[in-house]
Amino acid sequence: xxxxxxQGLILHAxxxxxxxxxxxxxxxxxxxxxxxxxxxxxxxxxxxPHAYDTLRATxxxxxxxxxxxxxxxxxxxxxxxxxxxQEFEQRLQGASYEAIARAGGGILATVRATRAADETxxxxxxxxxxxxLLADGVTTLxxxxxxxxxxxGETRMLRVARRIGDELGIxxxxxxxxxxxxxxxxxxxxxxxxxxxxxxxxxHLHTEGLVDAVDAFCEGIGFSAAETRALFxxxxxxxxxxxxxxxxxxxxxxxxxxxxxxALSADHxxxxxxxxxxxxAAAGTVAMLLPGSFYVLRETRLPxxxxxxxxxxxxxxxxxxxxxxxxxxxxRVAMNMACTLFGLTPLEALRxxxxxxxxxxxxxDRGRLxxxxxxxxxxxxxxAPAELSYWIGGxxxxxxxxxxxxxx
Ligand code: NIG
Ligand code: FE
Numbered sequence: 001x002x003x004x005x006x007q008g009l010i011l012h013a014x015x016x017x018x019x020x021x022x023x024x025x026x027x028x029x030x031x032x033x034x035x036x037x038x039x040x041x042x043x044x045x046x047x048x049p050h051a052y053d054t055l056r057a058t059x060x061x062x063x064x065x066x067x068x069x070x071x072x073x074x075x076x077x078x079x080x081x082x083x084x085x086q087e088f089e090q091r092l093q094g095a096s097y098e099a100i101a102r103a104g105g106g107i108l109a110t111v112r113a114t115r116a117a118d119e120t121x122x123x124x125x126x127x128x129x130x131x132x133l134l135a136d137g138v139t140t141l142x143x144x145x146x147x148x149x150x151x152x153g154e155t156r157m158l159r160v161a162r163r164i165g166d167e168l169g170i171x172x173x174x175x176x177x178x179x180x181x182x183x184x185x186x187x188x189x190x191x192x193x194x195x196x197x198x199x200x201x202x203x204h205l206h207t208e209g210l211v212d213a214v215d216a217f218c219e220g221i222g223f224s225a226a227e228t229r230a231l232f233x234x235x236x237x238x239x240x241x242x243x244x245x246x247x248x249x250x251x252x253x254x255x256x257x258x259x260x261x262x263a264l265s266a267d268h269x270x271x272x273x274x275x276x277x278x279x280x281a282a283a284g285t286v287a288m289l290l291p292g293s294f295y296v297l298r299e300t301r302l303p304x305x306x307x308x309x310x311x312x313x314x315x316x317x318x319x320x321x322x323x324x325x326x327x328x329x330x331x332r333v334a335m336n337m338a339c340t341l342f343g344l345t346p347l348e349a350l351r352x353x354x355x356x357x358x359x360x361x362x363x364x365d366r367g368r369l370x371x372x373x374x375x376x377x378x379x380x381x382x383x384a385p386a387e388l389s390y391w392i393g394g395x396x397x398x399x400x401x402x403x404x405x406x407x408x
Contacts, residue, residue, distance in 0.1 A: 012031070039374075159210065262283050332389070350389070
């Protein structure tokens with residue numbers, strides 16, 4: 001890292017620090033200084049210590065613009081080849097997501113395209129999606145595998161995920177999603193597939209340094225609770241954290257299962273019941289809300305937002321960016337949907353893509369503005385924090401800084 005490039009100073013910004021347990025943590029006319037990629041000082045501009053005078057020559061005057069922590073998209077499937085616009089048309093004509101999947105489309109259609117792509121092609125197809133997120137303020141990104149469903153292909157996907165982080169100068173956390181769909185060659189050999197993922201792929205990919213967490217699609221058209229449990233036991237044996245696509249289309253009690261394994265997050269949750277919410281609360285598992293797929297599938301059953309709120313389950317918001325249920329390349333649009341469709345407040349939506357998203361990735365060095373944390377910062381063409389959820393379409397980020405370096 002070039003130390004000169006990883007330091008800087010912004011003056012006269014409207015800081016939303018999110019530093020306390022509640023609220024925006026606003027500092028009007030605030031300044032923020034960073035060195036070696038970490039926040040060195042923040043507070044009222046008028047109180048900036050003289051120690052930072054050397055940074056004044058290159059300081060940026062924000063003229064009252066909003067400054068927040070870099071946004072964190074903690075649930076994406078953005079590495080894949082091809083697209084599924086045809087399925088979008090089929091669904092508009094009445095076909096259901098599940099029926100398309102059972103007929104060999106859906107996830108398996110993307111598996112065919114992704115298997116056919118080499119690493120260069122996969123990177124070229126995926127980078128623009130990551131760039132679109134970054135351009136509007138995302139400085140930390142989670143990316144899942146799960147569209148190759150064979151070991152060479154899953155390896156390729158996870159490598160591409162890491163390369164995206166290197167290429168864009170942002171942090172990418174990888175998740176192995178081997179139990180996403182049953183690949184055709186394992187038809188009628190489900191148990192063999194689950195065993196292969198648990199006892200061979202997972203330890204191998206972990207040794208390669210490609211797995212930060214483990215996920216499964218626990219669903220009627222995915223994998224059962226028992227199969228998911230086997231995977232979680234294998235992950236635990238390797239010391240890897242888990243998360244789960246839980247209770248999206250039906251209630252297989254995925255939230256409770258995730259909580260039992262102290263999952264980082266339980267994701268979707270449209271069909272989660274009161275016992276599931278209580279289990280998440282007791283385990284401290286984050287509820288990862290994905291309004292993009294709810295919108296695309298034209299779901300009507302809402303996640304139990306009021307119960308999650310009452311139980312003080314931390315709620316995160318993510319894009320779920322994927323070719324089937326969420327061709328959504330904007331985390332801010334997901335924030336808007338979380339407010340409009342799920343009834344979150346703009347404050348909850350912002351905490352959901354910062355503080356709570358960081359927690360869902362077990363990253364305690366970001367998601368807030370405080371001394372010593374990573375200098376992941378976004379200066380917005382906005383003044384009020386609610387504007388981040390309010391404006392729909394286009395980009396609002398003016399300047400994006402990741403680990404102290406300007407990336408947009
Ligand atoms: O999170 N549910 C499983 N995975 C994705 C959808 C994947 C796809 O349809 O390609 C999701 O919604
Ligand atoms: Fe997903």
